[in-house]
C-alpha cells in the first residue's frame with residue numbers, strides 16, 4: 001500500500017512501544033511481587049511497578065487525546081458497527097485456517113477491534129483495582145472489612161494480569177504470522193517494497 005507509512009504515524013508507534021515495554025515490565029514485576037520471586041528485591045520490584053503504572057496510565061491518556069484530537073481521528077478505527085459483527089464468522093473462519101481470506105471492510109478486523117478495545121478498558125480496570133490494593137477502604141469500600149477486600153483486589157488484579165498475558169500473546173502471534181511486514185513497520189518503521 002503506497003501510503004501505509006501514514007497509516008502508522010510516528011507518534012502512534014512511540015505510544016505503542018511505551019505500551020509494550022510497560023506491559024512487559026508490569027507483568028514481570030507483578031509476577032515477582034505475587035509469587036515472591038527474587039524476594040530480596042521486593043522494594044525495588046514494587047517501586048518499578050509503581051513507575052510503570054504511572055507511565056502506562058499517562059501513555060493511555062495521551063493515546064486517548066491523540067485518538068480524538070489528531071487529524072487522523074484514529075478513534076474511528078476502533079468503532080464496532082453492525083457490519084463488523086456480521087463479518088465476525090468470516091474473520092473467525094479465517095483465523096481458524098478454514099478460509100483463505102475475509103472481506104476487509106475496515107482498517108482493523110472485527111476481532112482485532114474487540115481486542116484493542118479490551119486492551120484500553122482492562123488497563124483502566126486494572127489501574128482501579130491496583131489503586132484499590134493500596135486504598136481498599138476507599139476504592140473497595142462496599143466490600144466490607146478492608147483486610148478481606150485487599151485480598152480480593154489482589155486476586156482480581158492477578159487474574160486480569162493473565163488476561164493481559166493471554167491477549168498480548170495472541171496479539172503478538174497474529175501480528176507475526178499475519179503480516180510480518182506490518183510488524184516491522186509498526187515496531188521499527190521499516191517499509192517493505194510493496195508498502196513503498
Ligand code: HEM
Pocket residue numbers: 023026027029030031033034046049053056057123124126127128129130131133134154155157158160161162164165
Ligand atoms: C494500570 C495500572 C496499575 C496499577 C495502578 C497497579 C497497581 C498495583 C499495586 C498498588 C500493587 C501492589 C503492590 C504492593 O503490594 O505494594 C500491584 C501488584 C500487582 N500488579 Fe499491578 N498495577 C497496575 C498494572 C498492572 C498490570 C498491567 C499488571 C499485569 C498485567 C499488573 C500485575 C500485578 C500483579 C500480579 C501484582 C501482585 C498482586 C499481589 O500482590 O498478589 N499490574 N499493582
Ligand code: HEM
Pocket residue numbers: 012015016019020023024107108116119168171172175182183184186187
Ligand atoms: C511484542 C509485542 C507486540 C507486537 C509484535 C505488536 C505488534 C503490533 C502490530 C504489527 C500492530 C499493527 C496492527 C495493524 O495496523 O493492523 C499493532 C497494533 C496495536 N497493538 Fe501491538 N504489538 C505488541 C504488543 C502490544 C501490547 C503489549 C499492547 C497493549 C497491551 C498492544 C496494543 C496494540 C494496539 C492497541 C494496537 C492498535 C494501534 C494502536 O492504537 O497503537 N500491542 N501491534
